[in-house]
Amino acid sequence: MDNKEKLFFLMRLESDVEINTAYNAVMDYRKLHEDSTLSELQLAPPTIQVEDNLWLWKNGVSPYFWCRFRAPGIKKYIKKSTKEISIADASYKAKQIKFEITEKVKAGTYHQEDIITWRKVCTGAINELQAKADKAKSDGAKRFSRQDYIPIIKDYYLTIDEWRDIDIKLFKNIQLRKLKDLDNFQFMPKTTATKRKTALKEIFEFAQAEGYIETIPDLPKFDYIEGETGDPFQADDLVLIMSNFINFLESGKNNYITRHKRTILPLYVNFLILTGVRPGEEAMGIKWKHITKHKGKKDGKEYTYYMLEIIKGKRSKAVKRGGKVSITSRDLIIGPDALETLEQLHYVLTTEKKSIDSIRKEKSDDNIFIGNTEADLDLGTAWTQYDVYLKRNKKLKNHYTLYSCRHEYINKCIEEGMSKELIAKQCGTSVKTIEAHYEKFRPENTFFRILSKDELARLNPAPDEKST
Structure with a gap:
């Protein structure tokens, strides 16, 4: 009409x-x-x-x-x-x-121009990288490093629906900068941001090599989160965060990748809060075999406890001794709440309810936190989306990152009286760093340690005492 x-x-x-x-x-x-x-x-x-x-x-x-x-x-x-x-x-x-x-x-004088779509170029780039990876493998090479960009292109660029049928020749810097507004491209760790930009470059280099475009447009520089920035959670914010994961999971139309991340996210967050493990590479490098069972004695009684070995991330490094290369690691004691969280994670992923000892034995070489695609499991993106969701729907007071979980663990340990020296050993850091970057004064969690029982009673008289 x-x-x-x-x-x-x-x-x-x-x-x-x-x-x-x-x-x-x-x-x-x-x-x-x-x-x-x-x-x-x-x-x-x-x-x-x-x-x-x-x-x-x-x-x-x-x-x-x-x-x-x-x-x-x-x-x-x-x-x-x-x-x-x-x-x-x-x-x-x-x-x-x-x-x-x-x-x-x-x-009979019209000749339609060939339109080379974004989808076609992304698919072509993926196929070319895969062919080079296969050739490197057949030639005996250990690994083709650029194959890491295949799942990134698949999961983060090929899936942009509004771009899929657009001619590759139309993309300029002003349009590519719109990527920075997408949830999947915000608040990324520096390594993730660098990989995303390099994967985007792979797409346009393929288009140029095939003659689809003459020059590669200026690519956007993605923002990233520096270091271990963050703050511990305010008490009411933490309640809000931990009680809305299911609503977040069911919000919007989630593809199978997004749904998998949102399903794992609450257990990941809880694990980080209970252990102080650094999010990202440190947590993602943990395998079930890195949880070990030990015995110790206290006052003549024998107790069972568990240790967690961290071999990836900021504090790990390769050391050569006697001609052999080994990876230095650190160990921390892991409590029952964290172990139960991992048992729940295993159940969510497999629908099999098993004890931590059974899982350690059966899944020894498997990573604890795994994705459902070839791409690295990027829960930082899922957390960013959750933060936006809570601020939009639930009025979250402050901005938090996944590093806030580590800040929460350290401050909770301080508030419960654990020495900073012991906390530093648990978290793979130093007392100086804890005091300079982590420790925060939270009066709502410490007032009862500063004020005596008598002072608290005087400030909080019983109802019948107020009238006298």
Whole structure:
């Protein structure tokens, strides 16, 4: 239905309900946008029908309206930019384009340009990297390092739905910068941000090598989180965080990758809070075999306890002794709550309820935190999405990172009276670092240690005492 037909339709409305509904819809639209600084293109719906077999549409990258239509004998839609930003001008230009191309098709002088889509280029880059990885393996090479970018392209670039059918030649820096607004590209660790940018470069280098583009556009620099920044949780914020994971899991349309991450996230967060392990490489490098069972005596009684070996991350390094290379590691004592969290994780992933000892024996060489794709399990992205969700829906007071879990563990240990020397050994850090970067004064958790029972009683008299 074109604009004339729509106007004729509106003129024929007879029911008071229909007339009022149409009138209210127009007035609501005007009220919503009359003071808006957005352009007509930005305010327009994704698709506008101009006439039969002719539509205006926004392709998500171009700053102009595009048009699409079918021509006799051409299987696919013909898609052209109108180079216009107003609906009226774009509609006029679209009719012109349609007429000119239709006449060329009839005369046999039209030759459709090949559109090389984002999806085609991403798929081609993946296939080329995989072929090089396979060749390196057959040649006896230990590993083709660039194969790490295959799952990144698959999971983070090929899955951008609004880009999939856009011509690769249309991508410029101004469009690529929009990646920084996507949830998957915010608050990343530095290593993750670097890998994402390099994977993007692989895509455009492939396009250039194939002759699809002449030059590679300037690629955006992704923001990342520095070091071990963070703060411990405020008590009410922590309650909010730990009680809304299920709601977060069920919010929105989650693909199987996102759902897997959101399912694991609460158990990951709880594990970090209970152990003080650094998020990211340190936690992701833990295998079930790194949990070991020990015996110790206290006051003549024998006790069982468990240790956790950390071999990846900030404090690990390769050391060569006697011609052999070994990885230095650190050990920490892991408590029953953390062990139960890992048992729950195993149950969630396998639906098999087993003890920590059984899991250690059966899954010895398996990583504890695993993804459901070839890509590294990036729970930092899932946490960022959760933080945004809570601030939007539940009014979370402060900004937290996954490192806040480590800050929470250290401050809780301090508040419970554990010595800083022992905390430093547990966490693979130093007393100086704890005092300079981790320790925070939380009066809501320590007032009862500062004030005596008598002082607390005087400040909190019983109801019958207040009246006397």
